[in-house]
Amino acid sequence: MAEDKGGGGHDPSRRDFLYVAAGGMGAVGVAGAVWPMIDQMNPSRDVLALSSIEVDLSGIEEGQSITVNWRGKPVFIRHRTAKEIAEARAVPMADLPDPEGDEARARKPEWLIMVGVCTHLGCVPLGQQGEYNGWFCPCHGSHYDTSGRIRKGPAPLNLPVPDYVYLDDNNIKIG
Amino acid sequence: MSGHSSFESNNAIVKWIEYRLPIFSFIHGAVGVYPTPKNLNYWWSMGSLAGIMLVLQIVTGIILAMHYTPHADMAFASTEHIMRDVNYGWLMRYMHANGASFFFIVVYIHILRGMYYGSYKAPREILWWMGIIIFILMMASAFMGYVLPWGQMSFWGATVITSLFSAVPLIGESIVTFLWGGYSVDQPTLNRFYSLHYLLPFVIIGVVFVHLWALHHHGSNNPLGIDRKGPQDSIPFHPYYTVKDLYGLGVFGTIFALVLFFAPNYMGHPDNYIPANPLVTPAHIVPEWYFLPFYAILRAIPDKLFGVIAMFASLLILFVLPWLDTSKVRSARFRPVYKMLFWAFFIDCIILGYLGGKPPEGIFIVAGRMATAFYFLFFLILPFIGWFERPKKLPESISTAVLDSGGGGAPDGATAKAEERG
Numbered sequence: 001m002a003e004d005k006g007g008g009g010h011d012p013s014r015r016d017f018l019y020v021a022a023g024g025m026g027a028v029g030v031a032g033a034v035w036p037m038i039d040q041m042n043p044s045r046d047v048l049a050l051s052s053i054e055v056d057l058s059g060i061e062e063g064q065s066i067t068v069n070w071r072g073k074p075v076f077i078r079h080r081t082a083k084e085i086a087e088a089r090a091v092p093m094a095d096l097p098d099p100e101g102d103e104a105r106a107r108k109p110e111w112l113i114m115v116g117v118c119t120h121l122g123c124v125p126l127g128q129q130g131e132y133n134g135w136f137c138p139c140h141g142s143h144y145d146t147s148g149r150i151r152k153g154p155a156p157l158n159l160p161v162p163d164y165v166y167l168d169d170n171n172i173k174i175g
Numbered sequence: 176m177s178g179h180s181s182f183e184s185n186n187a188i189v190k191w192i193e194y195r196l197p198i199f200s201f202i203h204g205a206v207g208v209y210p211t212p213k214n215l216n217y218w219w220s221m222g223s224l225a226g227i228m229l230v231l232q233i234v235t236g237i238i239l240a241m242h243y244t245p246h247a248d249m250a251f252a253s254t255e256h257i258m259r260d261v262n263y264g265w266l267m268r269y270m271h272a273n274g275a276s277f278f279f280i281v282v283y284i285h286i287l288r289g290m291y292y293g294s295y296k297a298p299r300e301i302l303w304w305m306g307i308i309i310f311i312l313m314m315a316s317a318f319m320g321y322v323l324p325w326g327q328m329s330f331w332g333a334t335v336i337t338s339l340f341s342a343v344p345l346i347g348e349s350i351v352t353f354l355w356g357g358y359s360v361d362q363p364t365l366n367r368f369y370s371l372h373y374l375l376p377f378v379i380i381g382v383v384f385v386h387l388w389a390l391h392h393h394g395s396n397n398p399l400g401i402d403r404k405g406p407q408d409s410i411p412f413h414p415y416y417t418v419k420d421l422y423g424l425g426v427f428g429t430i431f432a433l434v435l436f437f438a439p440n441y442m443g444h445p446d447n448y449i450p451a452n453p454l455v456t457p458a459h460i461v462p463e464w465y466f467l468p469f470y471a472i473l474r475a476i477p478d479k480l481f482g483v484i485a486m487f488a489s490l491l492i493l494f495v496l497p498w499l500d501t502s503k504v505r506s507a508r509f510r511p512v513y514k515m516l517f518w519a520f521f522i523d524c525i526i527l528g529y530l531g532g533k534p535p536e537g538i539f540i541v542a543g544r545m546a547t548a549f550y551f552l553f554f555l556i557l558p559f560i561g562w563f564e565r566p567k568k569l570p571e572s573i574s575t576a577v578l579d580s581g582g583g584g585a586p587d588g589a590t591a592k593a594e595e596r597g
């Protein structure tokens with residue numbers, strides 16, 4: 001508003017420099033103060049500390065599934081039948097909206113481990129249902145095959161496979 | 176409030192909005208061209224600082240509320256969770272806890288500024304009232320906030336302060352039970368305090384608006400305490416006072432940061448890091464420092480009911496200050512007797528604050544009674560001072576006073592030393 005540039009014989013460039021320097025420092029300071037206020041909403045350390053779980057597979061018979069809670073989400077662990085494995089491995093890549101081999105998804109063919117959250121809008125699909133005898137999401141009708149890959153419906157991607165390792169033959173660690 | 180604006184814009188969008196909602200001329204009128212006395216000193220920066228602190232308390236408070244659990248079994252643990260687990264949670268909590276202290280520092284200076292320069296006198300009595308209401312609401316917010324971490328001081332502070340109401344004859348006990356929602360400070364108390372602690376700052380915002388409305392109607396008082404005689408006595412708020420206030424904010428922020436990062440628990444009490452225990456009272460319980468002068472007055476009176484009355488009276492008497500002070504002269508600069516009395520009152524408040532933090536025994540009791548007596552004496556002798564005191568000669572106008580003392584006011588406004596040492 002009431003600018004007085006050049007008013008009393010000031011050197012305008014010097015004044016501009018002070019103005020920009022002060023404003024710049026101010027902006028850096030504000031950004032530094034605002035970042036903690038945003039970052040506080042990211043997962044806290046106790047949440048991060050709980051982000052892996054161990055599961056014992058020994059009790060799950062062939063053809064059975066269990067659902068475990070990992071980071072508040074369902075993880076499906078299915079002991080697949082030979083037929084399911086054969087079906088999953090026979091599908092040509094060209095038929096898949098999100099092409100991914102079954103070998104890459106199930107490290108040991110009989111154990112399929114994946115996050116049970118529909119990649120459409122987050123519902124939990126139902127097991128051994130749908131047109132491909134895999135999973136079917138009742139919310140908006142997405143069909144997944146016996147490898148948990150999307151085949152039909154609005155979901156864009158396969159059910160994701162979490163990071164996991166075999167601690168020994170019967171125990172895995174997810175996350 | 177937008178009365179001073181002659182806002183014009185060539186921007187089509189701005190014009191479209193302005194025609195429907197005159198928000199630009201409102202802002203322009205309130206903090207742009209708003210004519211302000213040209214001689215304000217840094218004591219006048221406290222108002223904007225108080226506003227900034229209120230916003231900071233609300234922002235950090237909303238953030239704490241995202242991680243805090245208002246339950247007697249979990250409140251303490253959730254506060255520790257904020258301190259240890261939440262990203263920058265320690266910073267958010269320390270900002271909020273120390274922010275409350277700094278908010279009070281700023282507001283206390285703001286109030287004393289008003290008393291020194293006679294800002295409460297006509298036509299600013301309602302402005303003054305709104306300020307006291309804000310102050311009382313702040314005390315209520317801070318008290319209830321301090322209960323939330325559910326440490327030993329939280330719990331016993333809540334017990335003691337709510338029990339003040341048991342001094343009310345006949346219905347005292349029922350009032351306290353009502354406040355607690357039970358037979359002791361417990362889950363219902365914590366839950367309602369949390370709700371009210373969240374609410375009150377927004378009520379404060381509302382009162383702040385009325386405060387500013389009244390302020391902008393007659394404009395700021397100034398260190399000379401005389402009315403402005405014409406446009407030569409004013410300068411536009413922006414850029415002069417925006418820059419001055421920003422500089423003040425920089426100095427204030429530096430001090431705040433020093434405490435925040437190097438002594439964050441200096442103003443706190445270690446016992447509040449012990450979880451609340453309804454069966455054991457800490458040996459020596461004290462409120463937060465900003466309540467100490469009032470706490471000292473409470474303890475000075477050896478009678479339960481009268482102690483409570485004295486404590487509330489020490490606050491409420493501020494409401495009638497504009498009428499207790501019978502002098503027509505505002506600024507203490509021209510009132511030799513009042514000036515001395517003011518400083519005596521100031522020192523008395525510091526002494527009361529010191530005594531409030533001491534155990535009620537021996538010499539402290541006697542001193543507490545004397546300091547309390549003087550606190551009220553100040554208000555009681557004020558009317559007489561106005562009658563016999565011979566004020567110094569007031570300057571013709573702000574401009575003549577400022578120019579006489581060698582300050583600026585020359586065309587080269589940017590370097591004007593609008594300030595005058597008092």
Ligand code: HEM
Binds near residue numbers: 237278313323
């Ligand atoms: C007038 C403004 C405010 C004042 C003076 C104030 C004061 C306080 C104080 C003194 C504490 C205790 C700090 C401690 O020792 O840990 C506290 C805690 C708390 N306040 Fe506020 N507060 C204000 C505004 C708010 C607002 C607007 C919210 C919520 C939106 C809020 C949420 C909280 C929470 C969740 C706690 C408990 C966590 C903790 O103890 O650090 N506050 N407040």
Ligand code: FES
Binds near residue numbers: 119122138153154
């Ligand atoms: S959420 Fe599964 S189909 Fe929409």
